[in-house]
Amino acid sequence: MSTAEGPLVVGIDSSTQSAKALVVDVGTGRIVATGQAPHRVTTGAGRESDPRDWWSALTEAVRACGPAAHQAAAVSVEGQQHGLVTLDAEGSPVRPALLWNDVRSAPQARRLVAELGGPQVWADRIGSVPGASFTAAKWAWLAEHEPESARATAAVRLPHDYLTERLTGRGTTDRGDASGTGWWAGPTEAYDDTVLELIGLDRGLLPEVVAPGEVAGTVREGELPFARGTLVAAGTGDNAAAALGLGLRPGTPVLSLGTSGTAYAVSTRRPADPTGTVAGFADARGDWLPLACTLNCTQAVDRVAALFGLDREAVEPGGSATFLPYLDGERTPNLPHASGLLTGLRHDTTPGQILQAAYDGAVHSLLDALG
Template structure:
C-alpha cells in the first residue's frame, strides 16, 4: 500500500507524538509574507534556488513553518517532529514508529530538502522554526518502509503530482497539465533543475529522477464558478464555450479568484477585461473562463521550456479535462498537440503503481499499460496568438 497526497502541507507533532495544531495545507496563503522574509534572509532567490532548486512561496512547507513560529510561538516551541500530510498517514499506518518516512518527491516540496544533493538543509529548517525537529527519513522509490498491523507492506508514498506522473508513465517531451483544484504543469527530467525566478519548482519525482513543475492556484474552480454564474452545468458550459469564437470576442479573464501562485500574487483577485455591450454574452463568458484558466498554464509551459524541457505533447488530466470544450480551447493556446487520456484518478493510480513496484522489488519500474478503458482524445495544435497577448496585456496593466 502507498499513499499519494497533496504536497507542501505541514503537520507538527510534540514529543508524545500528538498533533499540536490542525495541519496547514498548501493553498493557505497566510504564509506569503513569511515566504518573502525567508527569501530575503537567506540572500535572495538565487540563494534558495542554489540550495534546494526552488524559491519558497506561500505554499511551501518551509513558509508554513515560519508562519507557525511567527504567529504561534508557543506551538512552534513544542514541535518535536515535522511531517507532511501523506507522511503522517503512512506513519499512522505503520504503527507510529520512532522515525517517519517520506519520499524524494514529497521532500522536494518542503523547501528544506535538496533534490540535487539528496539531503535535508537543516539550516533552513532552523532559519524558519528556530530549531531542528525530527524530519522523516527519505526512502528510495521502491523501498518497503514498514507494515500495517495486519501485515500489509507499505511503500514510501509520494506527492500528488509525482503520483500522476508515475501513473501516466511520463517520459521526456511529455508535459502534463493537471486541472484539479489547482493547476499544474510538469515534465519528466533526468537532471535536477534550478530556477532563480521562482516560477519553476525544481522537484524530484517518484522514480529517482526529477519533475520540474509550475503551479497555479486557480484551475477547475474557475469553471465551476463560471458555470454557476451562468446557471448551467459542466456540459452546458462546454456548449456555450464552443459556441464562441477563439478570443471570446475580446473578453479576457484573469482568474485569480483565490490569489495566485504563478505569477506570485497571493493577494490578487479575479478581473474581467475588455468588456463591451456586444461581447458580454454567456458564450463569450464561458470561453473566456477556459481561456483564462489556460493563460497562466501556457505561461507555465513556457517556463518549463526555459529550464530545458522540450515539449512534444501536452497531456491534460484532472477533473476539468473531462469537459469537451477544454481540450479544444487548449489547442488554441499551446504550440504542440494536446491529448486528453481517459478520465481517472491518476494520483491514486500512481500510488498503486508504486505499491506494485515495492512488492515486485528491484530498481527498474515494472511495465504499466492498459490503465484505463476508453480512448485518448487528441487535438492538433491551432494556436491563436491574440488570446495569450490579451491575457499578458491585462495582467501587465493590472499587476505590472
C-alpha cells in the same frame, strides 16, 4: 485470490478536496474496486483542513472497495503537496493543516529568500525558490503568528506522510514530496541544516526520507480493512505520483488540470531556476521533476459555474468576456495577493460565455507557465 491473476495493490489519492482509492490487479492491470469520499477545506483568511478529515475520508474510500482491499499485498498513499501538518507528542494535530494554496505565508517566503542570500542561492542550494506554497514558509508563518502552536509541535509532516504514518506507526516521507518543503536540498538529497536553522525548525521533528523502491512499513492493526502486515510503500506527492503512473520519461511534457494547474516533465538533470517559475522537485524514481504550478484551475471554473448556477459543461461560444482566474492569488506568476478580474462584458453576454471565459483563463494561465 481466485478472481485475480496477480497480487492486488491499493493506491490512495488524498487531494485537496477528496480521497480516492483504487484496487488494481498487478498481473493484468485490471481495476478491481474503487472508492471515493470528500473532505472539507475551510475558506476565509486562509486554506486549512483538519488532517483527521483526510483520514476519515481515506477510511471511507477504502471501505467502499469492499473485500478486495483486505486481499491487497501492498498499499501506497499519495497526496497534495506542501501542506504543513503539525502533530503533538501523542500524534494528534496541533491545529488544522495549512494547505498548499494558503498564501498567508507570502511575506515569510520573501523574507526567507532574502535572508539566505537571494533567489540564486536558493536555486543552487535547494533547487527551488520558495514561495507562499512551500512548507518552509508556512512553518515560518506559524512560528511568527502562532508561537504556542509551534512550541507544541512534536512532529512535522506533509499530508501524505501523516496518512502513511497512521497506517504504519512510522514517520516517513519520500524525496518527491520532501523536495517541495524548501528544507530538503536537491544537491545533497538531504535536509538542509542551514535552512532549518533559518526557519527555527528542529531536524528531529522531521520524518525519515525513504528512498525510491524502499518499503515505508507495514499496516498495523486499526480500523481499515487491510490485513495486518500488508506492505506500505513510501508514497509521494500528487504530481510525482502522476508522473510515475504515466510511466513518464524525459522529454515529454505534461499539463495537469486539477484544483491547481501544473506543467512538468521528468529530467535526469537537477533543475535550478532562480526566477522561481520552475520548481526543482524530485520525482518518485530517482530523477527530477521540474514543475510550474498555477493556484487557480478547475476550482476557479467551478466557482464561476456555481455563481451562475450552471453545470461546469454549460459553456456557450462567442462573446467578448475575459476572465483572469486569480481567485486565490497566484503562484505563477508570483502574485499571492492578486484577485480575479472579469472584463469585456456586453448587454448580450451570457452566463455560459462567462463560464467559457473562465475555462479559457485557467488554461491560458497554465500555458503561460509552461512557456
